Amino acid sequence: MRRHSKVALMAGAALMAMSTQALSAETIKVWSRQTDESVSVLKALTAAFTAETGIEVETYNTGTDFEQRLARAAAGRDLPDVVVNDDSAMGQMLRMGIIEDIDPSTIKGNEDVSPAAWNSAKASDGKFYSVPVSAQAFAFFVRKDWREKLGLPQPKTWDDLHKLAVAFTKDDPDGNGKADTFGMTIPASTVRGYTSWFMSNFIWAAGGDFVQQSATGFKPDLNTKAGAEALGFVRSLFCEGLTQPGAINATTGDALPTFRSGQTGIFLSGPYHIAQIDEQPGKDKIEVLPPPAGPGGPAALAEGTSAYIMKGTEHREAATKFIEFFISPKGQEIGMAQGSGHTPLVRLPVNKNIDVNAVRQDPRWQTFKEVFDNHSHYVPPVPNWTPIRMLTAEGFNKILSNCDADIAAELKAVDDSMADELRKQKALATATQ
Known part of the structure; x- marks a missing residue:
C-alpha cells in the first residue's frame, strides 16, 4: 500500500507539473494600435501580466496601417486574440465581423469601471463588444x-x-x-x-x-x-x-x-x-x-481605448484574464506610465478607484480629467x-x-x-x- 501510495503521489505531482507547464506555455496574441513611443508601456503591462498569471503575450503594434493589417489578418484567418484599439473603431470591426460580444457582468472588476466608459463600449444594438481600458478628453x-x-x-x-x-x-x-x-x-x-x-x-x-x-x-x-x-x-x-x-x-x-x-x-x-x-x-x-x-x-471630444476579444480565438479565458488585469488598479497604473517619460497607454484611468492626482502628481492631468468629467462628448x-x-x-x-x-x-x-x-x-x- 505504501508503495502504491508513493507511486500515486508521484503520478499526481507529475500531472500537476504538466498542468502548470501547460498553463505557463499558453500564449495569447495582443495587437495594439499605437506608435512606438508607447510600445514600451505595453511591454511593461504584458510582462507584469505574465509574471502574475504565467500566460505569455506576443505583442504587435503600429500607429499607421492598423486597420489594413487587421483586414488582412481576418482574410487569412489569422487574427490575434485581443485587439487594443480606439473605441470609435467598434462599428468598423463589427462590420468586418471580427469581434465577439462581451457580457460586462462576467468581467472581473467590471463594477470598478466608470459608467461613462462602459457606455462607449456599447453598440447601437445595445450589446457590449469591448471593455474600456483608457479614457481621455481634449x-x-x-x-x-x-x-x-x-x-x-x-x-x-x-x-x-x-x-x-x-x-x-x-x-x-x-x-x-x-x-x-x-x-x-x-x-x-x-x-x-x-x-x-x-x-x-x-x-x-x-x-x-x-x-x-x-x-x-x-x-x-x-x-x-x-x-x-x-x-x-x-x-x-x-x-x-x-x-x-x-x-x-x-x-x-x-x-x-x-x-x-x-x-x-x-x-x-x-x-x-x-x-x-x-x-x-x-x-x-x-x-x-x-x-x-x-x-x-x-465642450470637448471624449475618446477612449478599448480591448476587443476577436472571433475565433482559442484562448478566450486567457484573453479575458489579460483584459481583467488591464482594468485592475495595478494594470491601469502600469499603463499610465507615470515617471517613465514614455507616452502612456492609459491616459485617464477607467478604474474609479484610482486617484489621478495621486498617481500623476501633475495638475495638468487633473485639468484633462475635469474636462472629461464635466464637458466631454463621445461620438x-x-x-x-x-x-x-x-x-x-x-x-x-x-x-x-x-x-x-x-x-x-x-x-x-x-x-x-x-x-x-x-x-x-x-x-x-x-x-x-
Whole structure:
C-alpha cells in the first residue's frame, strides 16, 4: 500500500507539473494600435501580466496601417486574440465581423469601471463588444510664456481664443523680430477623418451635434445654426491666416511638430502629448487650459481605448484574464506610465478607484480629467462611425478650404450624404438580425 501510495503521489505531482507547464506555455496574441513611443508601456503591462498569471503575450503594434493589417489578418484567418484599439473603431470591426460580444457582468472588476466608459463600449444594438481600458478628453496646450509676454488673459470664450490666435500671429510673441509665428495648430486633413475629429469639439461647443437619435434611428443634424457657427468660427482662423502653413492638409503627426518647434502657440490635443511637449518647447513654457466656451458652452471630444476579444480565438479565458488585469488598479497604473517619460497607454484611468492626482502628481492631468468629467462628448452611437467620420471630414475640409463657400449649402450636402450612409447602415443591420 505504501508503495502504491508513493507511486500515486508521484503520478499526481507529475500531472500537476504538466498542468502548470501547460498553463505557463499558453500564449495569447495582443495587437495594439499605437506608435512606438508607447510600445514600451505595453511591454511593461504584458510582462507584469505574465509574471502574475504565467500566460505569455506576443505583442504587435503600429500607429499607421492598423486597420489594413487587421483586414488582412481576418482574410487569412489569422487574427490575434485581443485587439487594443480606439473605441470609435467598434462599428468598423463589427462590420468586418471580427469581434465577439462581451457580457460586462462576467468581467472581473467590471463594477470598478466608470459608467461613462462602459457606455462607449456599447453598440447601437445595445450589446457590449469591448471593455474600456483608457479614457481621455481634449484640452488646449497654450504657450504660457507668449501669452504672458503679450499681457493677455487665459481664453474663456471663442472670442478670447480668436484674439489670442491673432496676437500670437501678428505681435511677435517669441520676440525674434520676424513674422514667423501663428496662433492655432489645426490638423485639418481628411486622412483618417482628422477634420471631423477636430471640428467635433467646436460643433458641440456651439450647441450642435452630428445626428439626432429617435426611436426609429438616427437623423443628420449638421445643417443648423450651431453647425454653421462652428464651421464659420474655425474657417475664420484659416481665412485670416491664423493657422500654421499647410494646416488644411495636416494630420496630427504633421501638426504636433509645428507646436513643439515654436511655430504655433495653441494646440488642441489629448494628454498623451504631455511628455513630448514637456521635452520641447518645455514644461515651463506651456499651460493646459479647458476648452473656451462657444455659444453652447464649453465642450470637448471624449475618446477612449478599448480591448476587443476577436472571433475565433482559442484562448478566450486567457484573453479575458489579460483584459481583467488591464482594468485592475495595478494594470491601469502600469499603463499610465507615470515617471517613465514614455507616452502612456492609459491616459485617464477607467478604474474609479484610482486617484489621478495621486498617481500623476501633475495638475495638468487633473485639468484633462475635469474636462472629461464635466464637458466631454463621445461620438454618436451610430452603427458604424468610421464612414460618418470620413464623409463629414471631406465636407468640413471643403468648407474650411474655401473662404467663399456657402456654409449652409455645404452642410446640407453633408447631411444628405450622411442620410444615405445611415440608411445603408440601418438596412445592413436589419438584414443581419
